[in-house]
Amino acid sequence: MEHDFVLNAACKGYPLAAEPCAVSQLGERGWNLLDDALAYPVAVLRRPALTHNLAWMQDFVQRKGVALAPHGKTTMSPELFRMQLQAGAWGMTFANVHQLRVGLAAGAQRAIIANQLVSDTDLDGLDGLLRQHPQSRVWFLVDSLAQLQALADWGTRRGNGRCWDVLLELGIAGYRTGCRTHEQALALAQAIAASPVVRLGGVECYEGGLGRCDSAHDIEAVSALVRSVNALVQQIDAQNLWGSDEVLLSAGGSAVFDLVIPMLKLQVQSRPVQGVLRSGCYVTHDHWNYARYLKLVEVREGLSVSLQPALEVWAVVQSVPEPGLAILSAGRRDLSFDQCMPMPVRWAARGQSGPDTLQTTPVSWQVKALSDQHAHMAFDAQGLWPQVGDRVALGISHPCTTFDKWRWMAVIEDDGRISGAISTHF
Template identity: 45%
Template sequence: MPAPDTPDPSTVDPNTVDPNVLDLSTIEQFVLTPELKGYPHDAAPRAIRDIGSAGWNVLRGDLPFPVALLKRSALDHNLAWMADFTRESGVLIAPHGKTTMAPQLFAQQLAAGAWGMTLATMQQVSLAVRLGLRRVILANQLVARADILQAARLLRDTPGLELHVLVDSMAQLALIEGVLAADAHDCRLLAMIECGIDGGRTGCRSVAQAMALARAIAGSSAVALSGIECYEGLQVTGHSATDAAAVTGLMQVVQQVARQCDAEGLFHGEEIVLSAGGSAAFDVVARTLPMQLSRPVRTILRSGCYLAHDSGFYQRFMEDIRARSGARWQERPGLQPALEIWCQVQSQPEPGLAILALGKRDASFDLDLPMPFAWVDAAGRAPIGKDWTIAKMNDQHAYLRFPPGPAPAVGDLIGCGISHPCTTFDKWRWLPVVDDSYNVRSAIQTFF
């Protein structure tokens, strides 16, 4: 979907503009139509800003099924929860926007105190910068010529833009230097060295490798060293003590590299950025990554899934996070699942099996299959047990297994939680936002 048009950023005085207030006017004016999945078949096209006045209710069947939705109360709770957690931990957060790719949700995260946003591709960065974002971490290595040039153009044309990119090899550094030299760009990209783990994906595999790269960056005319970062999510297993030890060890590597870079005077700028980017053990990062160096240190979490949360993978890790974080966090509710998918039973072909009109086109299936939590029949909401499970999914169908006893009938509604919001949002071009009675109050647009 094309990015919204916005005013020319070169005409904006960075001293008079909040660095992270997004202009959502074009998104709010975007017109939704029945051609979009989840939009009522017989409804007139409506601008996003007018969706809340339509009077629709999901459980009444006003929207066609399946439909993915967001619960407003859970979103509000999660925004407040993470704001409290980061404030009390003394760290900042730049949420990973690739989870939702919904600028309206970015704006809510920024309003709740986020330092900036993290993004995964230059397409995502370009969209967010056009909307007004001015603090960005590109949590990926720049390697494509077009992406390197786009990063340089954004820096040249956007007053007040702070854009950090990741570098993890001499080969990548040489690539960036060659592209910018050939195109006669005179800017220096802010670069964070990525520390990785053996068997993982990107990132320097040793302190020695990271330090050699840091010295090369410090001497580069194309790149300036702004910080050190890592992604700790590949190490988590679900065993709390093991996870805490592994993540702590990676944070110590980041600190060792940062301490040595500081001692050698390799950092550029007045502050040093330390960052880590997962949603499963961010509490360990918040406790172990902050450190003192010769200049101020900005410690930034990049967790992205906390806003929508889920009912499976991250919900299991949430219990460990609360347990590790002390009595205050054990006593208060943790993050809540805000993302749900509702569908209908389309067939009940044999005892103990119902076929749902929900499939891989609609919900994530990479970590867990959707988890049924609610059943609505003609009489209203009916009880559902934990032994109701979705055993398999096809492109457009899900196999709901349930024990002997009351059985869902054809046409009944089944509400499902999901596991891994990142791979559910990308299946929907818009999502309604509902209150606790499932009245549609607003809508968000995604940009995948």
């Protein structure tokens, strides 16, 4: 694992004529985004917003009395992982063993794989990582007797007596993984307790699929899930099925994360409970999808200050072929579009640099379509026209599907100065 990723001409957005540079040294170049120091399109993270978000979420979980294990699949950036851990994160969350490898190398000592492991390759890989990082503790999810049997079969065939730390997943009908009924979940908990190959560390669920961006609906739906988890947890405790001295209760996407706090605060009679929130997108936030959910969180929590969008993709206006249409130099290969189209948020005229040149985009500037390498931006032909060579910052929704399009991102200050960079390892 590279501890200091080297940027060079093979990295999209890095200038072809520049000498290679380690991520940790990019800030020493004295470059400024507004001087066209980088090649367009280029993805950037606004450092003041990033720093704010790290502190805000850590303060939120501390006030609520729970722990934070941010989902690393959002960014897959070891530099950001280290920032999250240094800010006070209890651990990290990942979706698979490959992602876990990056997180352990970045210094995570506690990790949740919020997914089921079944294949020999994954189990071999996790076994190897635990041997390489003996100080680390990793939990993964179990949701069926068939999976439990697969774990036992692996141990028999490998002659490996490892006992895995697992969380039982309670799911939601019609959604993704997880036990569908209380009876199924309790039977699985009993089987886990009787098995020599696993120990039951706690219960996990994912509430994000219930969100509709309607507080009345979301509160009712998530509260019902919390009640279901509580009923299961209390029965597991009554039957003394836990396999560790502390019970982990984990949930938390990035949309209605405040509503699962009551689940993370549940208590049992037999032992202490550690609630673990897994929200990941908070670190950069976004400009639409999670932003609209956050407005409801702010109302429910009585907040006046919350998360700020930190991620932008900068493109240049390369053509204005007709009135009302500008073509930008970024497209599907560069930007997320699964939640909504990218949103022009700031712009700077061609040839101008310095923070005073940054302006808010007119409301009529809207991306209406994406090609592989182009954004089709409409504008009011009776208003301000974008000009060829102008630079436009595109805000995004759903940061996960923008991060995976970039091997690196520049970190910039509010004046456009490039103060650092991060790498990604998808």
